[in-house]
Amino acid sequence: MLYREYGQTGEKISALGFGGMRFAHIDDHDECIRTMLAAAEGGVNYFDTAPGYFETKSETVFGKGFAEFRRRKIPFYTATKTFATTEDAIRREVEAQLKRFDIPAIDFYHMWCITSLDNWQSRKKDGILQTFRKLKAEGLIRHICVSSHLIGDEIKELLMEGVFEGVLFGYSAYNFKTRQKAFDAIREKKLGAVVMNPLGGGVIPQHPERFNFLQRPGEGIVAAALHFLWDHPEINAALVGFQTVEQVQEALAAVEDYKPRTEAEMEAVKAGANASLEGICTGCNYCDVDCPHDIPIPQFMDAYNQKILNNKAGEDPIGERLRWHWNLDRSVAGTCTxxxxxxxxxxxxxxxxxxxxxxASPVAAASEMPADK
Ligand code: SF4
Ligand code: SF4
Structure with a gap:
């Protein structure tokens, strides 16, 4: 396993991190723990979850996995998050999380998903920073971190405040162009950096032909996508949301095979990245809240991905995906107000x-897709 120091904390975390958001069967605790153990025994020591993953069930499973790690004397770090902003609410959350994990302190505690700079200002007004600092002084959390999907100058501005020890943000071979400015702040403030969605929510392995600019001879697409991330010296760990032991083994093999690219090779990869890969939905599901018409937005955006990734003349990739993968009628999209x-x-x-x-529009669909079957 490759280990990297998380910012200035002195903690050495594994370059491959375990994300607790994609367990295949969250209620099958034995299977989940087996998957966690396969990673931990392979040297993974960074385990990241959140209270919202499977409505706290992911944290519960992590607690059980951690108990097993302790029994086997396997070292591990815990990372989780809170959406809460007031002191009372954050304290309630932390206490519940410590109980679920059965540990005295959370190693990396994140202000979860800052959605805009306004959102950040509003959380600060609620006292989130002071509360995190108090919790750290009391020994309940060890490092103050933030997670965000902001892009461009906004992510840089957030991180340049210099109040965080590390950041968790979405970064992969398909969206790297929109996230480059984060690295300016990470370098300047010497922050820890963990990236999520390293495989683009599955888009990269599902469309290897589109991402072959990443691959070197003999390199599989998953390994190539992970290697690309580890080629960034600022990135301490790439989080993979593992579903199965096999996926863990594949990622562990990618660590073993890792050989850093030269600068020239890195430039070639960046040059090879097609602009059409921008704007792809990663399936993170954050948009799946409160739609007044209950439109299954992530599914529709996944179908739209097919147009970006698979738009061959004479085919209807959106319609095909909706019909055969999601069993959805495209007219449902037209109920959006x-x-x-x-x-x-x-x-x-x-x-x-x-x-x-x-x-939803048959006219638009017909004009761009010759045969809408
Ligand atoms: S459309 Fe929804 S699922 Fe797709 S990236 Fe945006 S928030 Fe995530
Ligand atoms: S009505 Fe349209 S814009 Fe509003 S949440 Fe639903 S899909 Fe989004």
């Missing part, structure tokens, strides 16, 4: 309303 809630929540800043309109 453009209230904007989902766009505000979208971590990839996707123009959801416009895409839904395009999906």
């Amino acid at each position: 453009a209230c904007g809630r989902c766009e505000k929540a979208c971590t990839q800043h996707i123009a959801i309303i416009k895409r839904l309109k395009e999906i």
Whole structure:
């Protein structure tokens, strides 16, 4: 295993991190723990979850996994998050999390998913920073971190405040262009950096032909995508949301095979990244809240991904995906009344309303797709 120092904390975390958001069967605790153990025994020591993953069930499973690690004397770090902003609410959350994990302190505690700079200002007004500092002074959390899907100058501005020890943000071979400015702040403030969605929510392995600019001879697509991340010296760990032991083994093999790219090779990769890969939905589901018409937005945006990734003449990739993968009628997209809630929540800043309109409109669909079967 490759270990890297998390910012200035002195903690050495594994370059491969375990994300607790994608367990295949969250109620099958034995299976979940087996998956965690396979990672831990392979040297993974960074385990990241959140109270919202499977409605706290992921944290509960992590607690059981940690008990097993302790029994086997396997070292591990805990990382989790809170959406709460007031002192009372944060304290209640932390106490519940410590209980679930059965540990005295959370190693890396994140202010979860800062959605905009306004959102950050509002959380600060509620006293989030002071509370995190108090919790750290009391020994209940060890490092103050933040997670965000902000892009461009906004992520840089957030991190340049210099109040965090580390950041968790979405970064992968398909969206790296929109996240480069984060690295300016990470370097300047000497922050720890963990990246999530390293495989683009599954898009990269599902479309290897689109991402072959990443691959060197003999390199599989998953390994190539992870290697690309580890080629960034600022990135301490890439979090993979493992579903199965096999996926863990594949990622562990990628660590073993890792050979850093030269600068010239890195430039070639960046040059090879097609601009059309930007704006792809990562399936993070953050937009799946409060739609007044219950539109299954992530599924529709996943279908739209197919247009970006698989738009071959004479085919209807959106319609095919909706029909055969999601069993959805494209007309449902037409019930959108453009209230904007989902766009505000979208971590990839996707123009959801416009895409839904395009999906729903038979005229637009017919004009761009010769045969809408
Ligand atoms: S913009 Fe449309 S899809 Fe999004 S929440 Fe509002 S009605 Fe639903
Ligand atoms: S549309 Fe945006 S928020 Fe919704 S799943 Fe896709 S990337 Fe996530």
